[in-house]
Amino acid sequence: MTGNAVFKAIVDEAEVYKYYSDGEWRKSSSGKSVPIINPTTRKPQYKVQACTQEEVNQVMEAATSAQKSWAKTPLWKRAELLHKAAAILKEHKAPIADFLVKEIAKPAKDAVTEVVRSGDLISYTAEEGVRILGEGKFLVSDSFPGNERSKYCLTSKIPLGVVLAIPPFNYPVNLAVSKIAPALIAGNALVLKPPTQGAVAALHMVHSFHLAGFPKGLISCITGKGSEIGDFLTMHPLVKCISFTGGDTGAAISKKAGMIPLQMELGGKDACIVLEDADLDLVAANIIKGGFSYSGQRCTAVKVVLVMVSVADALVEKVNTKVEKLTVGPPEEDCDITPVVSESSANFIEGLVVDAKQKGATFCQEYKREGNLIWPLLLDHVRPDMRIAWEEPFGPVLPVIRINSVEEGIHHCNASNFGLQGCVFTRDINKAIMISDAMETGTVQINSAPARGPDHFPFQGLKDSGIGSQGITNSINMMTKIKSTVINLPSPSYTMG
Numbered sequence: 001m002t003g004n005a006v007f008k009a010i011v012d013e014a015e016v017y018k019y020y021s022d023g024e025w026r027k028s029s030s031g032k033s034v035p036i037i038n039p040t041t042r043k044p045q046y047k048v049q050a051c052t053q054e055e056v057n058q059v060m061e062a063a064t065s066a067q068k069s070w071a072k073t074p075l076w077k078r079a080e081l082l083h084k085a086a087a088i089l090k091e092h093k094a095p096i097a098d099f100l101v102k103e104i105a106k107p108a109k110d111a112v113t114e115v116v117r118s119g120d121l122i123s124y125t126a127e128e129g130v131r132i133l134g135e136g137k138f139l140v141s142d143s144f145p146g147n148e149r150s151k152y153c154l155t156s157k158i159p160l161g162v163v164l165a166i167p168p169f170n171y172p173v174n175l176a177v178s179k180i181a182p183a184l185i186a187g188n189a190l191v192l193k194p195p196t197q198g199a200v201a202a203l204h205m206v207h208s209f210h211l212a213g214f215p216k217g218l219i220s221c222i223t224g225k226g227s228e229i230g231d232f233l234t235m236h237p238l239v240k241c242i243s244f245t246g247g248d249t250g251a252a253i254s255k256k257a258g259m260i261p262l263q264m265e266l267g268g269k270d271a272c273i274v275l276e277d278a279d280l281d282l283v284a285a286n287i288i289k290g291g292f293s294y295s296g297q298r299c300t301a302v303k304v305v306l307v308m309v310s311v312a313d314a315l316v317e318k319v320n321t322k323v324e325k326l327t328v329g330p331p332e333e334d335c336d337i338t339p340v341v342s343e344s345s346a347n348f349i350e351g352l353v354v355d356a357k358q359k360g361a362t363f364c365q366e367y368k369r370e371g372n373l374i375w376p377l378l379l380d381h382v383r384p385d386m387r388i389a390w391e392e393p394f395g396p397v398l399p400v401i402r403i404n405s406v407e408e409g410i411h412h413c414n415a416s417n418f419g420l421q422g423c424v425f426t427r428d429i430n431k432a433i434m435i436s437d438a439m440e441t442g443t444v445q446i447n448s449a450p451a452r453g454p455d456h457f458p459f460q461g462l463k464d465s466g467i468g469s470q471g472i473t474n475s476i477n478m479m480t481k482i483k484s485t486v487i488n489l490p491s492p493s494y495t496m497g
């Protein structure tokens with residue numbers, strides 16, 4: 001089941017995956033485990049340890065102590081270890097990708113891409129960290145009114161302590177390393193709480209850091225039930241920063257967390273605004289890629305199309321032609337549309353579809369569901385009174401709203417509580433820039449679907465979509481604090497001879 005001999009250490013005799021604490025793979029004293037349900041078979045596939053609050057305490061204490069010497073480890077050595085972990089991770093891309101296929105039904109090729117992209121992210125972070133953490137600022141006092149040149153101020157970036165990373169199920173490896181690597185290069189310790197679906201892939205990714213030889217206790221991975229350890233982790237006094245990606249839980253965490261920096265990405269209702277002069281073939285291709293890849297389970301998925309009524313028929317026809325060609329089935333066969341992550345998720349999506357049906361949306365395809373597998377569906381003539389106009393399905397179901405003016409499209413986009421990304425399609429760059437300025441979202445893509453990557457680009461949401469900004473440089477900066485040392489020079493009467 002481990003898929004590779006190097007991973008044998010991380011599973012116990014009862015096939016329960018161990019958690020990682022103080023440099024060792026351990027069984028929880030709870031004697032309990034949490035099952036991971038394969039979204040395709042809907043049967044238990046793996047089990048992980050149900051850790052206790054006491055085990056959280058032990059992890060936090062080990063992390064706090066390990067961080068102190070890690071902060072004194074030369075930057076180039078920290079970078080060297082990260083490069084090593086990246087290489088080990090990429091070397092084991094096949095077995096780790098296989099876990100992503102089984103745990104979260106990620107299509108096989110996308111699963112490999114996620115692991116490779118994660119290795120690249122770690123290496124890039126090591127390089128970027130060496131550059132930006134290797135620099136500080138030097139200020140002189142007489143640049144401020146009323147001051148003589150009697151003080152020199154030196155600033156540098158120092159770590160925060162223990163960073164808690166909580167990634168979501170849809171990118172359990174990539175969105176974990178996007179938090180782990182910046183935290184470590186900046187001299188922090190890192191505690192990872194992976195999502196239950198995706199935990200086994202995440203544990204194997206953590207094993208790459210173990211094999212790379214990071215100091216004991218510096219990186220840990222704790223698994224278990226949110227009800228038992230969730231609040232305990234996020235409110236733990238030894239946690240000095242939280243980086244979270246996910247849903248509504250993020251808002252609850254931000255209310256309960258202490259006076260510590262928070263980095264949050266909490267979803268979006270990413271709008272795709274299509275103008276009359278748009279290249280409709282390009283739009284259709286991007287709607288398919290943006291709306292249906294990984295069955296719509298991406299925060300950056302296109303989640304509503306706002307198209308000018310004069311080109312709506314032509315666009316819908318082009319999109320429908322492409323929807324028909326999407327393959328539907330198991331992730332092992334690398335199908336385009338695979339089962340959504342859980343039964344409750346499939347039920348939620350179905351609820352949005354039923355609501356749209358009752359309120360008169362046009363179904364471009366027949367609605368079809370088998371277990372967690374939902375066939376791709378384009379809903380035309382959606383109106384603002386339908387839930388799907390506002391809520392994110394996180395599934396392969398995409399609403400189209402026909403608009404009579406660009407202003408109407410911008411208004412719909414800005415009326416959403418979310419503000420993650422958006423996109424606009426037009427051949428007129430001036431209009432595109434003006435629309436981008438008017439859209440209340442963290443990023444606007446011109447003539448392409450929303451996307452987080454490349455992973456060094458800034459990535460942030462406005463309104464309920466998040467706090468702070470991600471992307472490699474921003475994450476490193478966010479996980480540090482500025483420290484100043486001021487050299488006070490003697491009075492002008494001081495003689496050097």
Ligand code: G3P
Nearest residue numbers: 170298299300451452453
């Ligand atoms: O769903 C989270 C978001 O980070 C997706 O990333 O790169 O697929 O746009 P990406």
